[in-house]
Amino acid sequence: xxxxxxxxxxxxxxxxxxxxxxxxxxVTLGGRTPVDTAARAxxxxxxxxxxDQPTAARGADIVIxxxxxxxxxxxxxxxxxxxxxxxxxxxxxxxxxxEDGLPGDLCYPGxxxxxxxxxxxxxxxxxxxxxxxxxxxxxxxxxxxxxxxxYVSGDDEDAKKTVTGLLADLGWRPAWIEDLGGIRTARAxxxxxxxxxxxxxxxxxxxxxxSLAR
Numbered sequence: 346x347x348x349x350x351x352x353x354x355x356x357x358x359x360x361x362x363x364x365x366x367x368x369x370x371x372v373t374l375g376g377r378t379p380v381d382t383a384a385r386a387x388x389x390x391x392x393x394x395x396x397d398q399p400t401a402a403r404g405a406d407i408v409i410x411x412x413x414x415x416x417x418x419x420x421x422x423x424x425x426x427x428x429x430x431x432x433x434x435x436x437x438x439x440x441x442x443x444e445d446g447l448p449g450d451l452c453y454p455g456x457x458x459x460x461x462x463x464x465x466x467x468x469x470x471x472x473x474x475x476x477x478x479x480x481x482x483x484x485x486x487x488x489x490x491x492x493x494x495x496y497v498s499g500d501d502e503d504a505k506k507t508v509t510g511l512l513a514d515l516g517w518r519p520a521w522i523e524d525l526g527g528i529r530t531a532r533a534x535x536x537x538x539x540x541x542x543x544x545x546x547x548x549x550x551x552x553x554x555x556s557l558a559r
Contacts, residue, residue: 346369346370346371347370347371347406347407347511348370348371348373348404348405348406348407349365349370349371349372349373349405349406349407349408349409349511350372350373350375350396350401350402350403350404350405350407350408350409351372351373351374351375351401351408351409351411352375352398352401352402352408352409352410352411352412352420352421352424353375353376353410353411353412353413353437354374354375354376354377354389354395355411356480357411357436357480357483358374358409358411359374359388359389359393360480360481360483360484361409361411361436361483361484361515362374362389362390362393363388363389363390363393363484364484364485364514364515364516365511365514365515366390366392366393367390367392368514368515369514370514371394372392372393372394373393373394373395373396373400373401373404373405374389374393374394374395374396374401375396375397375398375399375400375401375402376395376396376397376398377397377398398412398420398424399424399427402424402427402428402431403427405431406431406432407431407432407433407434407507407508407511408428408431408432408433408434409433409434409436410433410434410435410436410437410462411436411437412437413437414437414438414439414440414452414458415439415440415441415452417435417437417439417458417462418439418458418461418462418465421433421462421465421466422465422466425465425466425468425469428466428468428469429466429468429469430468430469431469431470432469432470432472432501432504432507432508433462433466433469433470433471433472434472434474434475434508434511435458435459435462435471435472435473435474435476435531436473436474436475436476436483437458437476438458438476438535438538439451439452439453439457439458439535440452440538443542445546447541447542447545447546448538448539448541448542449542451535451536451538451539453532453535455532456532457473457528457529457531457532457534457535458531458535459471459473459498459499459528459531459535460528460529460531460532463500463528470499470500470501470503470504471499471500471528472497472498472499472501472504472505472508473496473497473498473499473528473531473534473535474495474496474497474498474508474512474534475495475512476496476534476535476537476538477494477495477496477534477537477538477554477555477556478493478495478552478553478554478555479550479552479553479554481552482552482553482554483515484515484516485516486515486516486517486518486521486554487516488552489552489553489554491556491558492518492520492521492556493521493554493556494521494522494523494554494555494556494557495512495517495521495522495523496523496525496533496534497509497512497522497523497524497525498524498525498526498527498528498529498530498531498534499527499528500527500528505524509522509524523557537555540555541555
């Protein structure tokens with residue numbers, strides 16, 4: 346059992362919390378308030394605890410960033426002490442919203458949110474993954490007809506192995522996980538978000554992932 350703090354109590358955070366809790370981990374959702382009523386309304390399991398975000402980060406071995414990517418850097422930099430010595434799993438995409446509210450331009454062209462987080466949090470081991478799919482695929486990759494891909498980027502090999510174990514608990518098979526290398530490779534995975542709004546406009550929120558075909 347691992348103690349996991351999830352920052353962000355929206356659909357992404359709630360889905361991850363429920364699946365990881367069901368896998369036997371001790372999970373705390375960090376919301377804007379100690380008890381985030383929106384997450385409860387979205388179906389957070391009774392086994393999931395609630396706290397404010399500093400408390401969720403402080404009490405966890407592994408922290409998952411599921412906050413809006415365009416504000417993640419400022420938000421998590423303010424939690425530098427709470428995140429020190431932890432593994433930070435970044436699943437967010439830093440984009441500016443287009444006029445229709447879907448993801449637009451990248452906030453960090455030529456770079457990535459994950460790289461900025463690693464630079465701002467030198468005592469934290471940042472691992473990027475799960476940002477190239479709709480939220481329902483993160484916790485149920487088997488629902489797709491074609492095997493999906495979870496890309497992994499990070500400078501610390503042990504941290505990536507730990508995160509790969511969490512991916513297995515979410516239902517990801519080893520053949521579906523692609524280790525791209527160091528944290529600098531996260532810019533490639535984050536750039537894949539640029540295709541997502543075009544797919545959503547044509548097909549709606551039908552589950553899909555941006556994956557490798559072999």
